[in-house]
Amino acid sequence: MSGYLTGVLVVLAFNVIAAYAVYLPMAAGQLNLGIAGFMAIGAYGAAFLTNEYGWSMLAAVPVASAAAGLVGLVIGFPVLRTHGIYLALATFALGQVIAAVFLNLEVVGGAAGYTLSAYAGPYVVFAAAIGVVLVMLYLSRTRFALYLTAVKSDPTVADLMGISVRGVQVAAFALGAMVAGFGGAFYALHYNFVEAQHFNVLLSVFTVLYVLFGGAQTVWGPLAGAMFFTLAPEALRFGEQWRYAIFALFIILFMAIRPQGLITTSLFQGFRRRSNEASP
């Protein structure tokens, strides 16, 4: 693999992980605009543990992503009292606060950034992303995915059916945070450098964009969205400085034409119907 291709694929792997971190809460009807904050926790956590305590990657990554999940769990309870747009903005504020806290933490370098000595190669990163996708595919076949859909579609009915709505919501939020922390940890280990400024609003917002673009109805949507968003700007490289403008224009037009996202449930139903007709 050429260096360029590897570089692009690594970015793709990180974007896929981040997209699923946004997808999980979104499947439960939450718009998380603060995912970058949880990535920052994972990244700084892994960096700190490997640097200061000499932990191996195998120990540092799970602990760092668990830390992100724990913060999600603790903050999820008060924050999930809010709904809809309020929740989106609370997560947005949360992401900003977390990034700003790391910016001011002198133990991890403050504004100057933090250098790591441990290194995760590209294949480790690919494996991590594939692992996340497989876990998500598995999750989508469990009852948990059904609970998420139920809570998203109608919390009242879900409550009547005996689902702990609050529990499912907090679980989805915390799991999303954990996945984000997982991705963040590998981000730090691969690039060997973290700075708080990387984990800004636009990172969160773009990640949400991947999921909504790909379609939040099925488990394949985030994957498709992340792939498109990573590879299309590369393909538009000939346009040099125009490429992001062209790209943004494309997003606008696409959302106007196909607002439900790239991959939808009805698309799959269409396939199934066709295959059923073919083999009665």
Add this chain to the structure above:
Amino acid sequence: MLTQQIINGLMLGAIYMLVAVAFTLAIGVLNFLNFSLPGLFMVGGMATYGFIRIGWPWFFAIGGALFLAALVSLLVERLAYRRGEGAEADVPLVSSLGFLVLLENLMLVQYGSDQQAFPALLPDMNLRVGGLVIGIAQIISLAISVILVAWLSWFLKRTNAGRRIRTVAENRETAQLLGVNIRRLVPQLFVASALLAAVGGVLFAVNYQQVSPWMGEGPGFKGVAAMIIGGMGSIWGSVIGGLLIGFAEVLSITFIGADVVNITVYGLLLLILIVRPQGLLGKPPAREKL
């Protein structure tokens, strides 16, 4: 010293206030978190700069920039809001973000990513009142913001058009039954909120004398915070929220350091959302989109 900081905070707060009111119009009436507004804020500043650079007199330049912002906002209405109406509620949000990215990158192509020096439009005159230094630009901007917001509040309360807008905010279907032409009202609202954001951008450029393609992000997102803190849909809430954020920012820069601004500003927002989600002056949400 402290009084001086309060004046600076008031100035910054006045700009956040305009952005917050722009957001509040879009949310309160249309239930649309319009993320293209930070872009329109930037268009206000950058386009004024661009027009001045090609030799337009400054008042034409400002007028041209405001016109451009209104035009773009109509496009946002067409492509992001109207198309997304039937679909899932996050869709208009995504497309409006698309507009933010598009506007920033178009400006980047045109003027480059560096900060540009914005010419001093007003004579560099300062009023000295008992040891305090108050710039003319500051006073004029503050006056413009306050007058605009007060006028808007009066307009919504007292005029027929204002009543129509409040009816739509209360209940869309009822408004339609009562004969409000929503198809015509919505674009007007988009133009109004775009103008507020763009005026904010112009004032920001005049006061700080620099513009860049990214200038909309900071004030834009802080405007959102101000709107929430004050209470979504409430104009006077946005005023209070804007001023609070302005003060919080200036005071934390003075007493702690520039790096903690985001902690205080967004910490305040988070606290409000947890303790009192409807904001300081807002009513509890009856219905919501998104």
